[in-house]
Amino acid sequence: MENRKKVAFYTLGCKLNFSETSTIARNFQDEGFDRVNFEEVADIYVINTCSVTENADKQFKQIVKKAMKLNDKAFVAAVGCYAQLKPEELASVDGVDLVLGATEKFKITDYINDLSKNDMGEVHSCEIEEADFYVGSYSIGDRTRAFLKVQDGCDYKCTYCTIPLARGISRSDTMENVMKNAKEISERGIKEIVLTGVNIGDYGKGEFGNKKHEHTFYELVQALDKVDGIERLRISSIEPNLLKNETIDFVSQSRTFVPHFHIPLQSGSNTILKKMKRRYLRELYAERVAKIREVMPDACIGVDVIVGFPGETDELFLETYNFLNELDISYLHVFTYSERDNTEAMAMEGVVPANVRAKRSKMLRGLSVKKRRAFYESQIGLDRTVLFEGENKEGYIHGFTENYVKVKTPWNPELVNTLHHVNLTKIDEDGSVRMEFLNVLV
Structure with missing residues (x-):
């Protein structure tokens, strides 16, 4: 048993990446590897990359460094979206031994026969048509x-x-x-x-x-x-x-x-939606929100929005701000536009300065706080079902109602992964909601 190799994983990006990392990890375990936390010494470190934001690119180098500090002889593999888009760039990062593209990542164990370090990362990536x-x-x-x-x-x-x-x-x-x-x-x-x-x-x-x-x-x-x-x-x-x-x-x-929907909007301006080549206009978006509210008045509705897209003038940004302000939604995920190679937007005129992008992002984040607060206030006094999570955070256990209100109650390990019928009583200083138990459901 002493000779079993250890593998650790780090995931950047979306929920989809997390689901794929889990599957890749199970493949390693089926091949006789032991999975350990990324903070531990391992023989192999696998980093599942993301290309959606500029930040994710920079994070990659820091994560490789972290792995090398833990074990400078460890084998480091990069998989995922950034690995498909810029394989040579990742391969040239000091410490990286293997880069696998979109079709190869699920066959990673086939590529790991020899765990000796490479001078330069070995790339196996396909044309994306494959x-x-x-x-x-x-x-x-x-x-x-x-x-x-x-x-x-x-x-x-x-x-x-x-x-x-x-x-x-x-x-x-x-x-x-x-x-x-x-x-x-x-x-x-x-x-x-x-x-x-x-x-x-x-x-x-x-x-x-x-x-x-x-x-x-x-x-x-x-x-x-x-x-x-x-x-x-x-x-x-x-x-x-x-x-x-x-x-x-x-x-x-x-x-x-x-009753929880997360629906990307990206812009509340039809001019910008057309430039983005989105497949709807803001009127359709408003119809969707109205329909959800009609049949599920207490539903939680989350929105993705991008600020600083090329050509977004102050007037067009205000169209987005005002549209969202008037819309009956629950929270926002705000993304600051970042230029990506091989996209049409890269060549568009009307580049928005970085400081303006940051200011607009801050305005929408402020709006999101206001929207979430108003949504939580609308739920106070109501009975809801809460699924409690597994972490002890500063003496409290947190959970989410079916309509995604975050609740807290003093830590009790017996509550982990149980559903309870509760009454929502008040909003706490940290923004989560206090509750009283009604009865255990499951």
Whole structure:
């Protein structure tokens, strides 16, 4: 047993990356490796990269340095989106031994026969057109929730985005495999599944990228609602043009799907939406929010928005600000636009200065705080169901209601991964909500 090699993982970026890291980690364990935390000494460090923000690129170098400090003889492998887009750049980082692109990352154990350090990182990456097969995955990092990947890639051509270059065409898991993975997750005692993918509303396109939909996202939602043992299902992020009324209506009546939607907007200005090549205008977005509110008045609605896109004048930014201010939403995820190679937006005129981007970002983050506070205030006095998480944070245990209100109560290890019926009593100084127990549910 002493000779078993140790492997550690670090994940940058989205929930989809976390689900894929988990799957890669299970492959290593099947091959006889022991998984350890990234802060521990390991024989192999695998870094799953992201290319969405400038920051993720810089973080990569710091993470490699950290691994080398822990064990300067360790074998370091980079996988993921940045590894697909800029393999040579990653390979040249001091300490990196192996770089695997989009199709190779799930076969990583095939490449690790010899753990001796390389002078220069070895690159195995494909032309992205070759990424036409689907690998299912799910993450089970903590005991309370799992990220279940149902779709990969994207056929949209948004002018700021590198994801189609990094992940290839839209393709989906089979319905049978999604159900099998969901059952496996439920058998591990996990209470909540978060559906994830690059563009999950496009679910159903065949494995080899054929444009025909074998099933629709709506059919997937209906089938998952019947899986025994799962208490909660959450839709992570879905394009407004793909979130259909039938899905919203189904969620409102569902046994397991919770009233929480995260819907990318990106801009509240139709001028900018057109420049971004988004597939909707703000009017459709407002309709989606109104429809959710009509059938689920207490639903939590989160919004992605990008500030500082080329051509975003003060007037156009104010269109976004005012649109969001008036919209009945619950919180924002604010992204500052950053230039990415091989995107149409790189060549656009009207570059917004960095200090203006930062100022706009701060304004929208302030709006998000206001929106979340108003949403939490609307929930005080109501009865909700809370799923408690596993960490002791300064003497408190936290959890989320079905509609994504963050609650806290004094630490009690017996509450971990249990569902409780509670009454929300007041907002605490740190912004989370206090509660009183009504009765244990599960």
